[in-house]
Amino acid sequence: MRLSDLPKGAPAVVDRVDDAHASDPIAQRLRDLGFVDGEPVRVVAVGPMGGDPLLVQIGFTKFALRRAEAARVSVRSELAAA
Amino acid sequence: MSASSLRIALVGNPNCGKTALFNQLTGGRQKVANYAGVTVERKEGRFTAPSGRVLHILDLPGTYSLEANSPDEQITRDVCAGNFPGEAVPDLIVCVADATNLRLHLRFVLEVKRLGRPVVLALNMMDTARQRGIVIDVPELQRRLGMPVVETVAVKRGGARGLIERVDGEVPTAAPVQTDDAASRADLHAQVREILAATVTMPRNTAALDDALDRWALHPVFGLAILAVVMFLVFQAVYAAGKPMSDLIGGAFAWMGEHVATAMPAGPLQSLVVNGLFGGLGTVIGFLPVILVLFLFILTLEESGYLPRAAFLLDRLMLSVGLTGRSFIPLLSSFACAIPGIMGTRSIQDPRDRLATILIAPLMTCSARLPVYALLIGAFIPTRKVWGWFNLQGIVLFALYLAGIVGAMAVGWVMKRIRRDKSEHALLMELPSYRMPKLRDVAIGLYERGAIFIKRLTGVILGLTVLMWFISTFPGPPADATGPAINYSFAGYIGRGLQFIFAPIGFNWQVSLALIPAFAARETAVAALATVYLVGGEATGLGHALAGQLSLASALSLMVWFAYAPQCMSTLAVIRRETNSWRNVAISFSYMFVLAYAASFVVYQVARLMA
Numbered sequence: 001m002r003l004s005d006l007p008k009g010a011p012a013v014v015d016r017v018d019d020a021h022a023s024d025p026i027a028q029r030l031r032d033l034g035f036v037d038g039e040p041v042r043v044v045a046v047g048p049m050g051g052d053p054l055l056v057q058i059g060f061t062k063f064a065l066r067r068a069e070a071a072r073v074s075v076r077s078e079l080a081a082a
Numbered sequence: 083m084s085a086s087s088l089r090i091a092l093v094g095n096p097n098c099g100k101t102a103l104f105n106q107l108t109g110g111r112q113k114v115a116n117y118a119g120v121t122v123e124r125k126e127g128r129f130t131a132p133s134g135r136v137l138h139i140l141d142l143p144g145t146y147s148l149e150a151n152s153p154d155e156q157i158t159r160d161v162c163a164g165n166f167p168g169e170a171v172p173d174l175i176v177c178v179a180d181a182t183n184l185r186l187h188l189r190f191v192l193e194v195k196r197l198g199r200p201v202v203l204a205l206n207m208m209d210t211a212r213q214r215g216i217v218i219d220v221p222e223l224q225r226r227l228g229m230p231v232v233e234t235v236a237v238k239r240g241g242a243r244g245l246i247e248r249v250d251g252e253v254p255t256a257a258p259v260q261t262d263d264a265a266s267r268a269d270l271h272a273q274v275r276e277i278l279a280a281t282v283t284m285p286r287n288t289a290a291l292d293d294a295l296d297r298w299a300l301h302p303v304f305g306l307a308i309l310a311v312v313m314f315l316v317f318q319a320v321y322a323a324g325k326p327m328s329d330l331i332g333g334a335f336a337w338m339g340e341h342v343a344t345a346m347p348a349g350p351l352q353s354l355v356v357n358g359l360f361g362g363l364g365t366v367i368g369f370l371p372v373i374l375v376l377f378l379f380i381l382t383l384e385e386s387g388y389l390p391r392a393a394f395l396l397d398r399l400m401l402s403v404g405l406t407g408r409s410f411i412p413l414l415s416s417f418a419c420a421i422p423g424i425m426g427t428r429s430i431q432d433p434r435d436r437l438a439t440i441l442i443a444p445l446m447t448c449s450a451r452l453p454v455y456a457l458l459i460g461a462f463i464p465t466r467k468v469w470g471w472f473n474l475q476g477i478v479l480f481a482l483y484l485a486g487i488v489g490a491m492a493v494g495w496v497m498k499r500i501r502r503d504k505s506e507h508a509l510l511m512e513l514p515s516y517r518m519p520k521l522r523d524v525a526i527g528l529y530e531r532g533a534i535f536i537k538r539l540t541g542v543i544l545g546l547t548v549l550m551w552f553i554s555t556f557p558g559p560p561a562d563a564t565g566p567a568i569n570y571s572f573a574g575y576i577g578r579g580l581q582f583i584f585a586p587i588g589f590n591w592q593v594s595l596a597l598i599p600a601f602a603a604r605e606t607a608v609a610a611l612a613t614v615y616l617v618g619g620e621a622t623g624l625g626h627a628l629a630g631q632l633s634l635a636s637a638l639s640l641m642v643w644f645a646y647a648p649q650c651m652s653t654l655a656v657i658r659r660e661t662n663s664w665r666n667v668a669i670s671f672s673y674m675f676v677l678a679y680a681a682s683f684v685v686y687q688v689a690r691l692m693a
Contacts, residue, residue: 025151025431026508032147033510034186036271044293048302049398053407053509055300059185060287062296062513064394064407069510 003056003065003073006043014039014058015074027072034059035073087136089170090249093158093194094178095187096144097514099206101125102236103178104141107246111526115384117411118144118512119429122154124161124169131250140172143428146186148193148262152431162197171199174253176245178204181211181218181233182289182515184282188274191227196266198259201229204245208233210515215285223281230254237520292515299391309392314480316379320452321476324372328456331371335364336623350555357616358551359544362609365624366543369453369605370535374528376449380418381527385519389414390511397509403491404498406430407509409439413490416446417483418531420653424660432507438497440661441670442490444653445646447483449531450604454644455482457608461625462637485645489677538603546599547609554617568618577614587643587679588636588686592618601649635689639682646678 006012017035019027035041035058044062045055053066092100096118105112108127113120125141142161143154150156157166164171177194179187195201205211205218224231232248235241260266298304339360346352383389389411397407408430416423423443430436447455459475466474553572560570568574576598577591584594592614600607608624615627628637648654648671658667 026510028149029146029151029508029510031267032149032189034189034271036268039271045296045300045394046302047398048306048395052401053394053397055296055394055513057288060183060284061186062288062292064390064397064509064511064513066397066401066507066509069508 001075001077002071003041003043003075004054004067004070006041006075008043008046010042011078012041012075013078014041015076017072018074020068020072024072026069030069030072033063034061040078041073041075086134087138088174088249088253089138089140089172090174090176091140091142091161091172092176092178093142093162093190094144095146095180095183095190096512098144098178098180098183098187099234099236100144100178101141103176103204103206103234103242103245104139106236106242107137108139111530112141113527113530114523115381115389116387116514116517117384117390118514119154119411119426122157122425122428124157124166131246133250135250137249140169146190148197152429153436154428162194162199173200174249175199175201176204176249177201178206178234180207181205182207182214182216184218185274185278188277189270192270192273193267195227195229195257196260196262198256200254200256202245202248202254203227203229203231204234204242205231206234206236209235209238209241214289217283219281223277226277226280228257237523289515295516296391296513299388300394305391305395309395312383312388316376317480317483318473318476319379320372320375321473321479324375325456325460325475327371328368332365332368335360335368339364353555353617354548354551358547358613361616361624362547362550362613363539363544365457365612366453366539366605366609367536369456369608370532372452372456373449373535374532376452377418377528377531378524380414381524382519385517385523387514387516390513393511394513400494401507403494404435404438404501405442405494406432406435406507408511409435412439413443413446416443416448419448419450420444420446420650421656424653424656427660431510434501435507437661437666438494440657441497441666441673442493444648444650444670444674445486445490445493447486447645448604448650450650451644453605453608454600455479455641457611457624458628458637458641461628462632462634482641482645485642485681489646489681493673493677538605542603543606543609546602546606547613550599550610550613551617554614566618568614573614586686587682588633588639588690589643590631590636593632593636593640597643597647597649602651604644604649607644633690633693635686635693638689639686642685643678643682646674646681648674648678 014035014037016037017027017030039058042057043054044057047053053064054070056063056065092104094100101112101114101121104110104127108129110127112125121141121143127139129137131137142158145155145158148159150159160166161169175194177191179191191203220231230248232244234245299308339356343352343356393407393410396410400407400409412423412426415426420443424440427436427439430439459478463475463478468474468477554568556571559567563570573595577595580594581591596607596610599610612624615624654667657670658664
């Protein structure tokens with residue numbers, strides 16, 4: 001599942017970040033920010049217009065991501081991971 | 083490296099408190115606020131350590147990674163690697179990390195360590211960490227990281243004592259240089275996890291207060307309502323609190339002017355002092371309280387951590403006009419002055435987003451326009467209560483600010499069309515923890531703002547006012563003059579020449595003339611109008627003089643002109659510097675001139691028909 005499809009509040013774990021194109025700086029930055037395998041992640045809020053951007057809690061930090069950015073992150077539900 | 087001096091660079095993730103530490107160490111007054119990307123330049127300071135050693139401190143823009151994505155991050159990368167032109171490699175790197183956010187910040191610490199330079203880690207915000215029940219095993223952290231670790235509280239007096247002692251001591255030995263590749267980068271996260279598990283206990287991942295506040299502040303309906311109310315109240319308050327003080331100061335200067343006038347012999351010198359200095363400058367200085375009230379709100383909002391939330395709420399709207407949520411903060415700074423706003427765009431990664439933001443930043447109503455608006459509103463808009471408790475003057479002011487914003491959105495939309503840009507733009511913005519604004523930081527910010535205003539007043543505005551007085555007074559009228567003396571002066575000729583251009587939008591020759599010094603500093607328009615009217619024999623104060631000489635349609639047109647017109651040279655100069663292109667300067671100037679002229683024309687003609 002993609003982080004952009006994750007319902008608000010549902011706990012999940014990051015699988016990996018996929019490059020949208022060759023040497024994708026956004027994907028690299030997401031990895032640097034902690035979107036790496038096994039990291040718990042949650043959508044805590046969505047923007048008022050068109051449900052964009054998403055507010056994502058990862059580690060101790062909250063990041064605002066647009067849906068297109070969040071779509072690069074592949075996640076699995078926490079239950080499956082346990 | 084000599085034993086008596088040491089070059090230290092402060093690096094770290096955005097918003098971890100580097101600049102607060104810098105100010106604490108050097109006694110500096112650099113701007114601090116609660117959002118990522120306040121510092122976009124390299125700043126240098128120095129202080130003498132207890133041992134007598136001189137420490138040169140470099141404050142650098144925050145970055146998540148040495149793999150730089152934006153112009154401000156490149157500065158940090160280049161300084162750390164010793165590639166920054168004219169800057170030697172630092173002898174010691176002080177890596178600053180937010181103790182409440184170590185999962186993110188430690189990764190960067192490990193990345194910096196691999197540069198193979200001496201590093202000290204400053205664990206900042208230790209007070210907040212303790213309040214939240216976070217326990218950090220510092221000796222163990224130090225052992226695992228292989229670098230000295232000190233605790234700091236950058237916002238408290240004496241909160242950097244441990245850091246000073248450490249950097250004043252022996253320089254720690256550097257870790258070996260490690261090469262950088264994808265596998266080793268992924269490995270950093272594994273190391274961070276291991277270190278955190280062994281050294282940090284956190285009762286919960288986030289501050290409970292943040293979660294509670296965000297439920298309201300980011301709510302799709304209440305969030306937008308709160309944002310609208312906050313913005314509206316700011317403008318109401320600017321009027322309710324700032325205006326009475328302004329009137330008081332303006333009145334005091336007029337009174338002083340009268341007394342000086344009776345003490346001086348009549349003649350050109352008396353006219354210069356009374357009309358130029360007390361009349362012209364006194365009118366401008368009266369608007370200082372209005373500006374300070376506006377800044378009190380801006381600084382408080384900046385410190386609180388609310389601004390990135392506003393950016394979150396507005397991102398989609400800004401995207402639809404070719405901008406990004408990240409443009410929000412530079413645009414908001416432009417309400418103070420477009421210059422820091424344009425420089426603040428360095429934190430925007432995407433060059434197209436950055437250019438779009440730079441081009442529309444001058445449409446945000448800068449504080450230098452506030453005196454002009456306040457003067458015109460005071461003279462032409464009645465003080466009336468609307469819907470019970472809203473002040474009509476406050477509403478007009480709000481509408482003028484809104485006109486700038488709407489204009490900026492329209493321009494952004496048009497630019498997006500012209501670019502036919504379908505590619506992706508990144509947001510990736512961190513939302514910081516809320517924080518109680520520190521009285522001291524707000525006070526420093528207000529002081530700095532006031533100082534800038536006074537400096538402009540005694541510098542460029544004073545110079546231009548004297549010049550305006552000169553051209554309004556000389557040459558004197560011929561012996562057979564029939565009209566007022568000022569009609570025969572240089573000012574009269576220049577103003578009437580300009581009037582050909584500006585008559586269709588309702589400006590008389592005095593107003594047309596005042597637009598010239600306004601190009602150097604917008605507040606000067608007020609001083610210039612005061613000088614011209616006072617020299618021209620209007621003795622009843624500028625507000626009355628204007629109300630008698632201009633129609634309401636002309637006044638409205640003039641306000642709209644100031645909302646859109648390209649006026650300040652410094653802004654154009656900074657656009658040239660930041661984009662390195664005269665073409666962008668030409669684009670900015672011409673689109674704003676056309677926009678201002680067209681909008682003023684429409685407003686003037688419509689208002690005249692309705693009157």
